[in-house]
Amino acid sequence: MARRFVIKSNPSADVLRLTINYDEELNTQQHAAATAGRGPVLVVAGAGTGKTRTLVYRVAYLVETGTPPEQIILLTFTRRASREMISRASMLLDGRCQNVRGGTFHSFCLSILRQFAPEIGFPNSFTIMDSADSAEVVDIVRSGLNIQKSRRRFPRKRTIQSIISGVRNRDVTIQEYVESKYPQFVEYIDIFGDISDEYGRYKRRHGLMDYDDLLLHCLGLLNEHEDIRRRVAGRCRHVLVDEYQDTNQTQAALVKAFSSEHGNIMVVGDDAQSIYQFRGADFRNILSFPQQFPNTITLKLEHNYRSTQRILDLANHVIANARHKFEKKLFTDKEGGELPVLVQAPDNRFESRFVTQQILELREAGIPLNQIAVLFRNGFNSYDLEVELNRCGIPFVKYGGMKLSEAAHIKDVLAHLKVLENPLDSVSWNRILQLLEGVGPKTAHSIIEWMESGAGHRFQLDETRFSPRYIESLRSLFDVLRRALNETKSITEQLERIVKYYEPILKRVHYDDHPKRLQDLEHFIGIAESFPDRAALLSSLALDPIELTAIDTEPIQEDEPPLILSTIHSAKGLEFDTVFLIHALDGILPSAYSVDDIDALDEELRLLYVAITRAAARLFISYPTLQYRRYEGQYFASPSRFLDNIPSSLLDEGSIVEEAVPLLNEAKNDVVVETEGEYQG
Numbered sequence: 001m002a003r004r005f006v007i008k009s010n011p012s013a014d015v016l017r018l019t020i021n022y023d024e025e026l027n028t029q030q031h032a033a034a035t036a037g038r039g040p041v042l043v044v045a046g047a048g049t050g051k052t053r054t055l056v057y058r059v060a061y062l063v064e065t066g067t068p069p070e071q072i073i074l075l076t077f078t079r080r081a082s083r084e085m086i087s088r089a090s091m092l093l094d095g096r097c098q099n100v101r102g103g104t105f106h107s108f109c110l111s112i113l114r115q116f117a118p119e120i121g122f123p124n125s126f127t128i129m130d131s132a133d134s135a136e137v138v139d140i141v142r143s144g145l146n147i148q149k150s151r152r153r154f155p156r157k158r159t160i161q162s163i164i165s166g167v168r169n170r171d172v173t174i175q176e177y178v179e180s181k182y183p184q185f186v187e188y189i190d191i192f193g194d195i196s197d198e199y200g201r202y203k204r205r206h207g208l209m210d211y212d213d214l215l216l217h218c219l220g221l222l223n224e225h226e227d228i229r230r231r232v233a234g235r236c237r238h239v240l241v242d243e244y245q246d247t248n249q250t251q252a253a254l255v256k257a258f259s260s261e262h263g264n265i266m267v268v269g270d271d272a273q274s275i276y277q278f279r280g281a282d283f284r285n286i287l288s289f290p291q292q293f294p295n296t297i298t299l300k301l302e303h304n305y306r307s308t309q310r311i312l313d314l315a316n317h318v319i320a321n322a323r324h325k326f327e328k329k330l331f332t333d334k335e336g337g338e339l340p341v342l343v344q345a346p347d348n349r350f351e352s353r354f355v356t357q358q359i360l361e362l363r364e365a366g367i368p369l370n371q372i373a374v375l376f377r378n379g380f381n382s383y384d385l386e387v388e389l390n391r392c393g394i395p396f397v398k399y400g401g402m403k404l405s406e407a408a409h410i411k412d413v414l415a416h417l418k419v420l421e422n423p424l425d426s427v428s429w430n431r432i433l434q435l436l437e438g439v440g441p442k443t444a445h446s447i448i449e450w451m452e453s454g455a456g457h458r459f460q461l462d463e464t465r466f467s468p469r470y471i472e473s474l475r476s477l478f479d480v481l482r483r484a485l486n487e488t489k490s491i492t493e494q495l496e497r498i499v500k501y502y503e504p505i506l507k508r509v510h511y512d513d514h515p516k517r518l519q520d521l522e523h524f525i526g527i528a529e530s531f532p533d534r535a536a537l538l539s540s541l542a543l544d545p546i547e548l549t550a551i552d553t554e555p556i557q558e559d560e561p562p563l564i565l566s567t568i569h570s571a572k573g574l575e576f577d578t579v580f581l582i583h584a585l586d587g588i589l590p591s592a593y594s595v596d597d598i599d600a601l602d603e604e605l606r607l608l609y610v611a612i613t614r615a616a617a618r619l620f621i622s623y624p625t626l627q628y629r630r631y632e633g634q635y636f637a638s639p640s641r642f643l644d645n646i647p648s649s650l651l652d653e654g655s656i657v658e659e660a661v662p663l664l665n666e667a668k669n670d671v672v673v674e675t676e677g678e679y680q681g
Contacts (some may be wrong), residue, residue, distance in 0.1 A: 018064055018065075019064060019093060019094075020057070020060060020061070020064065020092060020093065022034060022035055022057060022061065025057070026053075026054070026057060027050075027303050029049075029299065029300060029301050029302065029303060030049075030050055030053065030054045030057070030301060030303075032299050033054050033058065033266075033268075033299045033301065034054055034057035034058045034061050035061055036058075036266065036297060036299065037297075038263070038264050039263060039264065039295055039296075039297065040259075040263065040264075040265050040266075040289075040293035040294075040295065040296040040297070041265070041266040041267075041296065041297045041298075041299065042266075042267055042286070042289045042290060042296050042297070042298045042299070043266065043267070043268040043269075043299050043300075043301065044269070044270065044271065044286075044298065044299070044300045044301070044326045044328060045268050045269065045270055045300075045301040046270055046272070046300070046301055046302050046304060046328055046330045047270065047272070047273060047304065047306070047307075047315070047330065047609075047610070047613035048304040048305055048306030048307060048330075048575065048613060049301035049302060049303055049304055049305070049330070050301065050303075050305055051242075051268055051270075051301060052081075052084075052085060052088075052242075054268070054301065055074070055085055055240060055242060055268060056085050056088045056089050056092060057089075057092070058240060058266065059072060059074065059085065059086065059089040059097055059100055059240070060089045060092045060093040060097060062238055063089070063093060063096050063097055063100070064093055067237055067238055068237070069096050069097060069098075069099035069100045070099045070100070070101060070235075071235055071236065071237035071238065072100045072101065072237065072238045072240065073100075073101050073102075073108070073236045073238070073239045073240065073258060074086065074100055074101070074102035074103075074240045074242070075102075075103070075104070075105055075108060075239070075240065075241045075242065075255070076102065076103070076104060076242040076243070077104060077105075077242065077243050077246060078104065079102075079103055079104055079107060081242060082102030082103050082104070082242075083102065085102065085242075086098060086100050086102045105215060105247075105251050105254060106211060106214045106215065107539075109214045109215055109217075109218035109254070110128070110214055110539060112218050112221070112222075112232060113126075113209075113214065113217060113218055113221070116221055116225075116228055117217075119221060119225055119228065120217055120220065120221050120224075121204060122204065122207060122209070122217070123207045123422075123424075125207065125421060125422050125535075126207045126208065126209050126422065127206075127207060127208050127209070127418055127421065127422040127424075127425045127427075127428070127538075128209055128210075128211075128214070128538065128539060128542035129203075129208055129209065129210045129211075129427060129542075130211075130542060131158075131161065131210075131211075132411065133208075133210075133427045133428075134161050134165075134210045135157045135158045135160075135161045136157070136427050136430065136431075137199060137202055137203065137208065137427055138157045138160050138161045138164070138195065138199055139157040140202070140426075140427075140430070141195055141198045141199050141202055142157065142160070142195055144198065145194060145195065145198060147191060147195070153184065153185070154188065155182070155185055155188070159182070159185075160192065160195060163177065163178060163181075163182060163185075163192055164192070164195070164196045164199060165210075165212055166181065166280070167196070168212045168216060169212060169248050169249070169250065169279075169280035170248070170249065170280060170282075171249055174189055174192050174193050174196065175189050178192065206424050206425065206426050206427075207422055207424045207425070208425065208427065211542075215250045215251065215254065216250055218254065219250055219253055219254055219257065222254075222257045223257070229257060229260065230261060232257075232258070233257060233258055233259065233260045233261035233262070234261045234262075236258045236259060236261070236262065237262045237264060238262070238264045238265075238266070239255065239258050239259045239264065239265045239266070240266050240267075240268070241255055241265070241266070241267040241268065241269075242268055242269075243268070243269055244267035244268060244269035244285065244286050244289070245269035245270055245271050245273060245274035245281070245283050245285070245286045246269070246274065246276050246281045247281065247282070247285050247286075248279075248280040248281055248282055248285075249280075249282055249285070251285075252282070252285040252292075255267070256292065256293075265293065267286070267289060269286050271283055271286050271287055271324075271325055271326055272319045272322065272325060272328075272606055272609050273572060273606060273609070273610050273613075274286070274603070274606060275568070275569060275572065275603060275606050275607050275610055276569070277599070277600070277603050283324075283603075284324075287324060287325075287326070298326075300326070300328050302328050302329060302330055302331060303331060303332070304330045304331065304332045305332070306332075306575050306613070306616050307330075307332060307334065307613060307615060307616055307617075308332065308334045308335070308336065308337030308338075308616070308617060309331065309332050309334060309335055309336075309337070310336075310337050310338070310339050310340065310650075311337070311340060311612065311613070311615050311616075311619055312330045312331065312332055312613075313650050314340050314612055314619070314646070314650045314651055315330060315609055315612045315613050316329050316330055317646060317647075317650055318605065318608055318609050318612060318642060318646075319605070319606070319609045321605060321642070322602055322605055322606065323598070323602055324602065330613075337617055337618075338617070338618050339650075339651070339652045340612070340615075340619040340620075340621065340650070340651050340652065341619070341620055341621070341651070341652040341653070341654045342584075342621045342622070342623075342639070342643060342646075342651050342652065342653050342654065343620060343621070343622040343623075343653075343654040343655070343656065344622075344623060344625060344639070344653075344654070344655045344656070345622055345623065345624045345625070345656050346624065346625060346626055346656065347624045347625070347626040347627075348384040348624045348627075349384060349388075350624065350656050350658075351384070351385075351582060351583075351622050351623070351624045351656075352384045352385040352387070352388040353388060354622065354656050355374060355385060355388075355580050355582060355620075355622065356385070356388045356389060356392050356394065358580070358620065359372055359389075359394060359563060359580075360392065360394070362578055362618075367577055367578060368561055369394070369395065369396075369560060369561055369562055369563040369564075370561035370562060370563070370564060371576055371577040371578065372563055372564065372576060372577065372578045372579075372580075373563075373564040373565075373566060373571060373574070373576040373578070373579050373580070373614060374563070374564070374565050374566070374579075374580045374582060375566055375567070375568050375571055375579060375580065375581050375582070375611050375614065376565075376566075376567060376568070376581070376582050376583050377567070377568060377583065377588050377589045377591065377607070378567065378583075378588065379398075379567055381582060381583040381588065382398065382565050382582070385565070385582065386398070386565070389563070394563055395560060395562040395563065396562050396563040396564070396565050397562045397563070397564060397565065398565040398566070399564070399565070399566040399567070399570040399571070407517075407520065408510070409506055409510060409517040409520065409521060410520065410521070410524060411431065412431065412432070412435060412502060412505070412506075413495065413498055413499060413502055413521060413524070414428075414538070414541065415428035415429075415431040415432050416428075416432060416480075416481065416484075416498045416502070417494065417495070417498070417534055417537070417538060418538060419432065419481065420481060420484060420485055420494070420534060421534050421535055421538060423451070423459075424452075426448050426452075429444070429447075429448050429451070430444050430445075430448065432477065433447055433448070433477075435505050435509070436470055436473035436474060436477065437470065437473055437508075438467070438469040438470035438473065439470050439473070439474075443467075443470070447466070447474070450465060459478045459481045459482040459485065460478070460482075461474060461475060461478045463475065476501065477501075480497060480498060480501040483497060484497050484498060491528050491529075491531055491532075491533055491534050491537055492525055492528050492529050494534065495524070495525045495528050496525060499521050499522075499525065502521075503518065506518060506521075564576065568581075568607050568610055568611045569607075571610070571611070571614055572610055574614060575614055575615075575616055576614055576615060576616065577615075577616050577617050577618065578615065578616075578617060578618040578619075578620075579611065579612075579614050579615035579618070579619050579620070580620045580621075580622065581608075581611045581612075581619070581620070581621045581622070582622050582623075583622075583623060583624070584608075584621050584622065584623045584639060584640045584643065585623050585624070585627070585637045585638065585639060585640060586637070586638045586639065586640050586641050587637065588640075589604060589607065589608060589640050589642070590604030590605070590640065590641065590642070591604060604642075605642055608640070608642050621643070621651075623637070623639045623640070624637070625637055
């Protein structure tokens with residue numbers, strides 16, 4: 001009798017003994033995304049639907065089902081986001097998740113370039129320039145080409161830098177970009193091309209890369225060196241990308257390259273929240289993903305855990321008017337709640353008084369100030385409100401403060417560190433040398449040329465070559481750099497030595513507020529303690545600048561968290577109990593600059609959608625009807641066209657009247673909101 005032998009199949013994910021009960025801990029849509037199989041997967045994740053939670057469980061699932069964690073790539077737009085996801089996955093599963101390779105596109109590309117930079121003609125120790133450094137190089141290049149600043153209407157260095165960057169991040173020519181974005185400078189198109197070409201050559205000669213270079217040079221490396229592409233992509237068994245709707249064309253091409261060997265790519269995003277076109281983001285990347293990656297599985301997350309259904313109904317109605325989109329409809333288990341209200345104010349002052357009064361009432365009702373946000377299209381839209389908040393003693397924070405690494409005194413100290421790391425960094429040398437008394441641009445240039453000849457190797461100074469006017473300052477500079485390099489081991493010791501040298505310069509250059517700036521430097525030294533070496537610190541600050549401060553006013557009660565003021569762009573990804581959207585005027589939202597561009601108008605609509613979906617329980621939209629223009633005087637403005645013809649069942653309407661209450665010999669004026677529906681002000 002013949003004997004039969006049965007070979008057991010490998011256990012599938014369904015029958016594996018898994019630590020995490022994905023069925024119980026995720027809803028049906030999240031579960032489908034977290035446990036999806038191999039190949040390309042697009043997850044269209046609506047606002048507040050647990051996108052981050054889903055990605056966290058996806059990471060844990062891949063590790064738990066046998067994918068080596070170091071072969072999982074998690075790309076996000078901030079390193080904080082990737083760190084948080086990996087930390088949560090580790091707590092959910094175990095410490096293996098800490099080995100997942102998470103970070104931003106820039107940091108991941110940097111790690112590749114640090115390894116292979118010589119293949120494209122750069123040293124491994126190349127310097128990363130921030131935007132200010134890049135603008136300085138543009139200015140140096142412009143001067144070298146004998147292009148005079150005095151030319152009629154010639155743009156500033158930052159504008160030229162913006163043009164160069166804008167072209168490099170889009171599939172357009174300089175002519176197309178300038179004609180579209182800077183038509184006033186079309187006569188200089190050929191000159192911009194010359195500056196752009198020399199800018200590239202200058203960076204290569206001096207071992208410099210700007211932010212765009214990190215992506216573009218990495219992509220060029222992978223495209224031009226098949227062996228390196230296969231080596232890099234071979235280590236990317238699963239590629240996960242967050243906020244895919246915010247990628248530009250270069251980032252989308254990098255995603256394709258990283259996933260080219262194994263083909264396992266999952267991107268998560270929301271086309272309805274693509275609002276960064278001005279930075280080069282192309283929402284067509286997410287819309288065309290199924291065409292770019294054949295056999296894509298498209299999944300949707302629509303169950304919202306943030307907002308009431310009334311707020312979601314308004315959001316669904318607004319985004320339905322977008323021309324290009326994935327069809328989805330947000331829903332929630334949170335029934336009831338207040339109907340969103342559109343409030344007409346007579347002018348800016350009344351709008352500010354209305355918002356302030358509502359905030360005070362909400363605080364009195366127990367809503368913490370940091371759970372209340374006032375959103376606006378442009379930073380200057382909140383100026384009137386800021387005055388009123390200060391008058392009423394309401395502490396607030398306004399997002400968009402200066403970055404630590406962009407403050408002048410921090411940049412001065414960083415420049416010293418940069419030349420220790422890369423002695424060819426002429427931008428940093430230029431900054432350092434012009435801090436010295438008696439040294440201007442021409443002298444700095446001649447000193448840099450002397451050093452580039454090799455004469456200043458290891459910070460050795462030939463004193464016979466330089467003027468007595470500044471030789472003492474130059475001697476002190478070279479001495480501190482030489483000692484920092486040769487006599488100190490830790491990054492904090494190097495910084496302490498540099499700051500001690502820099503302190504007299506700080507007092508001379510920034511005398512009025514040098515104590516505060518010195519405190520910043522001391523804080524900076526404390527930050528540096530967490531980095532293993534100079535290169536790690538410089539890379540971190542270049543890729544993920546630390547906030548110096550965001551708070552514009554100090555809370556009267558130190559234990560009271562401040563109210564949030566924010567542009568809509570800065571509020572993306574955040575949520576609040578109550579949201580006030582102010583200045584919802586046509587010409588502001590949408591911007592007057594977008595009304596003749598269909599794609600730009602669509603992005604403005606998405607901005608409104610993002611603002612609406614920040615609110616969990618209450619949403620107030622307001623607009624002042626009487627406005628003022630410098631040369632036109634007062635005029636009557638209209639509410640945003642996006643708010644036209646919205647049914648009263650979705651958006652209540654309110655107006656403001658002033659109630660005069662006599663009190664002794666004074667009159668106390670309160671703002672009262674009258675609405676057509678159920679809302680009571």
